[in-house]
Amino acid sequence: MSRTSFRMIAIGVALAFAAPTLAQETAAPAVAKAGHMLKDSAGGRVGKIDKVLADGSVRVIFDERFVVVPAATLSIVDGEAVTSMPKRDIAKLR
Numbered sequence: 001m002s003r004t005s006f007r008m009i010a011i012g013v014a015l016a017f018a019a020p021t022l023a024q025e026t027a028a029p030a031v032a033k034a035g036h037m038l039k040d041s042a043g044g045r046v047g048k049i050d051k052v053l054a055d056g057s058v059r060v061i062f063d064e065r066f067v068v069v070p071a072a073t074l075s076i077v078d079g080e081a082v083t084s085m086p087k088r089d090i091a092k093l094r
Contacts, residue, residue: 032049032052032058032081033052033081034049034050034051035048035049036048036080036081037080037081038058038060038074038081038083039080039081039082039083040083040090041082041083041084044087046062046069046083047060047061047067048060049081050066053071055071056071056074057069057070057074058071058081060090062091062093063091067090067093068093069085069093073085
């Protein structure tokens, strides 16, 4: 086998193993799902998640109206969607 053929095979094998790893690192994990309850950091119910927006933020039914909770405040704790925002701040959202 020529040196060039060996290099091409080695590169192909390396890419075959690296491509799935790269795809996993760049994929953003889903934080919340529509229909689930969003809770605050104290464990209180904020509201039902109506929709997960493209940027990862969620639209929630809060005090009989829709508000959008920013993705940067969301996390999953024990399998539940939780926001770091207190309810008084969520009440100010539109």
